[in-house]
Amino acid sequence: MAIRRNTGFAAAFLTTLLISASSFFVNADRVDYPSAAYPPNSWINVPVFDFSFWDSAGIRPILITGTFVCGFHCSNLQGNCLFAISIFQINTFDANSNSSPSTKIVWSANRNNPVKFRASLQLSEEGDLMLQDLDGTLVWNTNTTGKFVSGLNLTEKGNLVLYGRNNEMVWQSFDHPTDTLVPGQALVSGQKLTASVSTTNSSAGLYSLALINDSLIAFLEPDAQQVYFGPLKVEAHESGQHKVVYMNGRFDRFVLSPASASQFIQLGSDGHLRAYQLKESKWEQVSDLLINYTGACGSPLVCGEYGVCSDGYCSCPKAESNAAVVYFRQVSENHPDLGCKETISVSCKPSDYHSHSLLELKDFDYFYFVPHIENANRQKCKEACLKNCSCKAAIHRQQINSSVGYCFLLSKIFSFKRNVDNLHDYNSFSYIKVQNPPIFRAYRPSKGHMKAILGSTLGPILFILLVVVGMFSLWRNKNDSKDDKKEPQKYGRLRFTRFSYDYLCSMTENFSVKLGEGGFGSVYYGSLPNSTKIAVKRLDGTDRVKKSFLAEVETLGSVHHINLVSLIGFCAEKSHPLLVYEYLQNGSLDGWIFSRNPVCTLSWKLREKIIHDVAKGLAYLHDGCDQKILHLDIKPQNILLDENFNARLADFGLSKLIDRDQNQVLTTMRGTPGYMAPEWSSATITEKVDVYSFGVVILEILCGRRNIDRSQPEEEMHLLRLFTRKVEEGKLLELVDKFSEDMQSNGAEVVKMMRIAAWCLQPDYNRRPSMSKVLLAFAGYSIVEDNLSYDFLNLQAPRAIATPSNRAGTTTLALPSMLSGPR
Numbered sequence: 098m099a100i101r102r103n104t105g106f107a108a109a110f111l112t113t114l115l116i117s118a119s120s121f122f123v124n125a126d127r128v129d130y131p132s133a134a135y136p137p138n139s140w141i142n143v144p145v146f147d148f149s150f151w152d153s154a155g156i157r158p159i160l161i162t163g164t165f166v167c168g169f170h171c172s173n174l175q176g177n178c179l180f181a182i183s184i185f186q187i188n189t190f191d192a193n194s195n196s197s198p199s200t201k202i203v204w205s206a207n208r209n210n211p212v213k214f215r216a217s218l219q220l221s222e223e224g225d226l227m228l229q230d231l232d233g234t235l236v237w238n239t240n241t242t243g244k245f246v247s248g249l250n251l252t253e254k255g256n257l258v259l260y261g262r263n264n265e266m267v268w269q270s271f272d273h274p275t276d277t278l279v280p281g282q283a284l285v286s287g288q289k290l291t292a293s294v295s296t297t298n299s300s301a302g303l304y305s306l307a308l309i310n311d312s313l314i315a316f317l318e319p320d321a322q323q324v325y326f327g328p329l330k331v332e333a334h335e336s337g338q339h340k341v342v343y344m345n346g347r348f349d350r351f352v353l354s355p356a357s358a359s360q361f362i363q364l365g366s367d368g369h370l371r372a373y374q375l376k377e378s379k380w381e382q383v384s385d386l387l388i389n390y391t392g393a394c395g396s397p398l399v400c401g402e403y404g405v406c407s408d409g410y411c412s413c414p415k416a417e418s419n420a421a422v423v424y425f426r427q428v429s430e431n432h433p434d435l436g437c438k439e440t441i442s443v444s445c446k447p448s449d450y451h452s453h454s455l456l457e458l459k460d461f462d463y464f465y466f467v468p469h470i471e472n473a474n475r476q477k478c479k480e481a482c483l484k485n486c487s488c489k490a491a492i493h494r495q496q497i498n499s500s501v502g503y504c505f506l507l508s509k510i511f512s513f514k515r516n517v518d519n520l521h522d523y524n525s526f527s528y529i530k531v532q533n534p535p536i537f538r539a540y541r542p543s544k545g546h547m548k549a550i551l552g553s554t555l556g557p558i559l560f561i562l563l564v565v566v567g568m569f570s571l572w573r574n575k576n577d578s579k580d581d582k583k584e585p586q587k588y589g590r591l592r593f594t595r596f597s598y599d600y601l602c603s604m605t606e607n608f609s610v611k612l613g614e615g616g617f618g619s620v621y622y623g624s625l626p627n628s629t630k631i632a633v634k635r636l637d638g639t640d641r642v643k644k645s646f647l648a649e650v651e652t653l654g655s656v657h658h659i660n661l662v663s664l665i666g667f668c669a670e671k672s673h674p675l676l677v678y679e680y681l682q683n684g685s686l687d688g689w690i691f692s693r694n695p696v697c698t699l700s701w702k703l704r705e706k707i708i709h710d711v712a713k714g715l716a717y718l719h720d721g722c723d724q725k726i727l728h729l730d731i732k733p734q735n736i737l738l739d740e741n742f743n744a745r746l747a748d749f750g751l752s753k754l755i756d757r758d759q760n761q762v763l764t765t766m767r768g769t770p771g772y773m774a775p776e777w778s779s780a781t782i783t784e785k786v787d788v789y790s791f792g793v794v795i796l797e798i799l800c801g802r803r804n805i806d807r808s809q810p811e812e813e814m815h816l817l818r819l820f821t822r823k824v825e826e827g828k829l830l831e832l833v834d835k836f837s838e839d840m841q842s843n844g845a846e847v848v849k850m851m852r853i854a855a856w857c858l859q860p861d862y863n864r865r866p867s868m869s870k871v872l873l874a875f876a877g878y879s880i881v882e883d884n885l886s887y888d889f890l891n892l893q894a895p896r897a898i899a900t901p902s903n904r905a906g907t908t909t910l911a912l913p914s915m916l917s918g919p920r
């Protein structure tokens with residue numbers, strides 16, 4: 098084969114590169130390369146004889162046959178060189194051709210271990226073909242020592258062959274394919290193609306196409322579990338050995354356009370098997386072979402890790418019910434196919450289980466692999482994943498007619514597929530394990546507020562103590578007579594369960610995971626055998642607590658509403674009064690509305706829903722039960738959110754049952770400064786104190802800040818005063834939560850809601866609406882009164898004395914952050 102030297106090579110480039118370049122100039126004009134070589138022989142990786150190969154493609158040829166060249170292929174000046182065979186277009190190396198090089202490597206010996214300049218290839222006397230790097234390390238060899246090799250040939254098909262004495266084949270490169278097949282080459286049973294890492298890195302990547310026994314199968318390495326194509330049975334061959342021959346225009350049942358020029362098929366770094374053909378000096382894709390079987394979302398990493406593929410487009414998993422939380426973000430904004438990463442990584446310790454939840458993706462599918470659990474329903478599948486540290490996602494697949502299905506537990510996550518066409522005869526659910534951001538967790542510890550409560554209610558406490566001593570002894574007598582059953586019992590006609598202390602000990606793993614601390618005691622995480630997550634409130638042994646314990650059990654036992662936290666049961670053994678609540682995944686409202694974290698800013702619609710929910714819960718307490726129930730401590734810390742952001746009122750510990758007929762009842766001073774109505778200083782306490790607190794909460798939700806916020810400048814520290822001022826200035830829009838674009842763009846609606854808040858905050862409690870009236874207002878039925886007073890903090894009765902909310906503003910009180918209530 099004759100190839101003319103490229104006269105336009107850059108001499109400067111070469112002299113820096115080569116030690117003895119000048120010695121090659123002499124014979125460099127026309128060079129014939131052999132197609133065979135004989136032992137012993139050796140070749141050094143420096144450009145020799147023909148500079149055009151080197152100049153345009155970085156190839157130092159050793160053998161050339163037809164359109165194939167075998168030799169060192171270097172991709173950069175640092176000496177990233179492969180001993181490889183490539184296919185080229187003859188006129189590429191024509192001095193008169195200006196076209197860019199169009200060589201393609203079709204086989205390489207050392208794809209995972211590139212060698213440097215001056216590495217060497219040796220065909221030893223003993224018949225071994227060896228590749229040694231510059232420092233002498235053996236990088237690769239054919240293991241043919243002692244096989245009496247007589248020659249090395251590069252065949253017309255592009256096969257590098259070692260021949261024995263009788264011209265029998267001792268070794269051939271076709272037996273060790275990399276990612277490419279050339280016409281005439283076969284994939285034999287037991288062999289596989291392995292894709293490169295990327296188009297610029299030829300190291301072995303993750304995708305493979307293998308012929309296993311009689312079936313073609315494509316999968317993701319390394320565990321071969323993630324099959325994305327096949328198994329597809331191939332035709333048997335005469336020899337009995339299964340193989341798929343790549344012939345011109347055909348690869349098993351895949352039909353390609355017959356080659357009019359050089360052609361090859363390659364398993365790409367994206368998992369697609371494509372055929373390429375030379376057209377006007379460029380390699381063009383002529384066919385995507387597997388796509389008819391796999392579809393556009395057909396390869397496991399089509400959208401990267403955690404990516405979701407829908408019709409070939411990539412996105413990140415999103416919670417459908419719960420638009421507020423962004424659990425995943427794109428790795429690279431401009432490349433959605435690179436996948437997504439968790440905004441908060443999932444920690445894996447048994448004590449963290451309670452902070453995990455599963456993001457449900459309905460009609461999302463995954464690739465086939467071997468199920469971990471058969472005959473599992475969805476619930477069982479989810480539980481198995483939540484209890485298993487290494488499980489990062491669960492897939493549940495169920496035949497349409499079956500009541501149980503298959504459960505897959507993933508320890509590594511590739512792309513999900515959206516089931517757009519719904520052609521399957523099964524339903525598929527995907528559940529991705531996510532970490533609830535720390536601020537979302539229920540019952541957050543809020544150290545020091547016991548002190549705050551004491552500070553604000555020191556006087557009343559003495560009074561309570563006196564009153565309660567009697568009640569406590571009553572309680573003791575009642576409870577000590579009860580026997581301690583080990584197993585949970587249904588408690589009377591009520592819908593909750595009586596647990597034994599030992600039982601709850603084991604359900605909470607000896608109270609090892611503390612969720613928080615409140616004025617009445619600590620709250621611990623636990624889970625019942627049926628996997629119901631629970632929050633167990635362990636009441637401290639003070640008299641005040643004993644009183645509230647009874648109040649809570651009795652109140653909650655008779656009260657059921659979707660917007661109230663459910664009591665599951667209690668334990669009344671000896672000195673261990675415990676209350677068992679349902680555990681609400683998204684924690685308390687304060688974590689959301691006071692957060693500056695963009696991951697969790699709530700939308701206007703969600704905030705509106707939460708306000709409606711709280712109103713419904715309160716209306717029920719006030720008017721929907723047999724007895725009127727005052728909550729008396731409405732504040733964001735006592736509003737919990739479930740996984741769908743349904744708001745539920747918690748902590749009835751401070752509430753007091755009063756008779757419906759009895760409208761006004763004197764109770765001891767309760768509640769949390771900042772949320773307490775002005776009339777607390779008087780003697781008339783009605784359900785309207787809850788309405789007032791509700792008004793404060795509405796404002797906090799709309800403004801995204803605390804009522805009393807010491808991080809604000811002095812004149813803006815008190816939200817209610819600021820509210821009064823902004824009303825006077827007619828600038829209510831300025832109060833809308835500045836950290837939420839969605840709130841800003843719904844400013845008009847938000848301001849309407851502020852009017853309802855103002856109505857609830859009327860200093861004269863007679864002018865405040867009932868909660869039922871508030872609900873009517875939300876529904877558009879009742880009109881907010883016109884001449885509202887905006888002097889919210891002052892009691893309009895003649896005896897204007899310092900009110901608790903006034904006092905809350907003075908420096909003698911603890912910081913507002915410490916003023917969270919009994920939780």
Ligand SMILES: *[C@@H]1O[C@H](CO)[C@@H](O)[C@H](O)[C@H]1NC(C)=O
Binds near residue numbers: 132133264
């Ligand atoms: C190897 O190549 C040489 C030179 O082209 C040729 O003479 C010889 O027949 C080839 N050997 C085989 C076994 O094809």
Ligand SMILES: *[C@@H]1O[C@H](CO)[C@@H](O)[C@H](O)[C@H]1NC(C)=O
Binds near residue numbers: 238239240
């Ligand atoms: C040669 O043998 C070594 C060790 O047995 C093995 O790692 C290597 O893959 C073999 N090389 C070839 C080309 O088969």
Ligand SMILES: *[C@@H]1O[C@H](CO)[C@@H](O)[C@H](O)[C@H]1NC(C)=O
Binds near residue numbers: 294298299300
């Ligand atoms: C190519 O990919 C391999 C495997 O991921 C990696 O170890 C190697 O560093 C990469 N090489 C280059 C030049 O980036």
Ligand SMILES: *[C@@H]1O[C@H](CO)[C@@H](O)[C@H](O)[C@H]1NC(C)=O
Binds near residue numbers: 309310
């Ligand atoms: C392939 O065939 C061998 C021998 O018949 C058998 O042992 C092996 O299990 C088969 N492998 C697969 C994946 O079917």
Ligand SMILES: *[C@@H]1O[C@H](CO)[C@@H](O)[C@H](O)[C@H]1NC(C)=O
Binds near residue numbers: 387
């Ligand atoms: C894929 O399907 C189309 C349309 O049925 C067909 O024309 C094409 O040849 C198929 N491709 C392969 C690689 O089989």
Ligand SMILES: *[C@@H]1O[C@H](CO)[C@@H](O)[C@H](O)[C@H]1NC(C)=O
Binds near residue numbers: 469485487488506
């Ligand atoms: C835990 O999950 C991994 C995969 O995530 C699975 O291989 C293993 O079998 C599971 N263990 C149990 C006990 O289910």
Ligand SMILES: *[C@@H]1O[C@H](CO)[C@@H](O)[C@H](O)[C@H]1NC(C)=O
Binds near residue numbers: 496498522
């Ligand atoms: C489900 O059951 C119905 C009626 O029994 C039957 O017609 C249908 O073919 C079944 N579908 C599957 C997927 O088994």
